[in-house]
Amino acid sequence: MTAFPRTPVLYVLLAMAAGLAGSSARAQSAVTDGQKLAFDRGKGNCLTCHVIKGGDLPGTIGPELKDIKSKYPDRNELVAIIFDETKRNPQTMMPPFGRNRILTEQEISAIVDFLQTL
Structure with missing residues (x-):
């Protein structure tokens, strides 16, 4: 019977595989959290102004959110x-979600993770 060698390389490879599986699950969780925030009428509230695939009763003030990563x-x-669109466009109607502490940096990051999937 041949056993796998118990070398550090094998342990490193197993640890890397476990880490990749964990990071994929964390990334998917961030996307799900970001979608929930984007669609939440009381928090991110992106649907008030933007059309987003899968969202109900979207607004049309802002641009449709699609092909974001490109x-x-x-x-x-x-x-x-x-975080603060007024720095780029002082005339924007978009609230400064980060500057006004409507969303935390972690919440903004989760929304960006979601938007990059559109």
């Missing part, structure tokens, strides 16, 4: 827009 390949730009 429009904003730099994740940090999208984070900055949600």
Whole structure:
């Protein structure tokens, strides 16, 4: 009977595989949390102004949120827009969700994770 060698390399590979599985689950959780926040009428409230696939009763004040990753390949730009769009566009109607502490940095990050899947 041949047993697997108990070398550090084997343990490292097993640990890496476990880590990848865990990070995938965490990423999916962040996307789900971000969608919940984006669709939540009391928190993120993105649907008040934007059409988002899968959302009910969207508004049309803001642009439709689709193809986000191609429009904003730099994740940090999208984070900055949600945090405080008035820095980029002083005439915007979009609330500064981060500056006004409507959303935490973690919540904004989760919403960006979700938006990048659209």
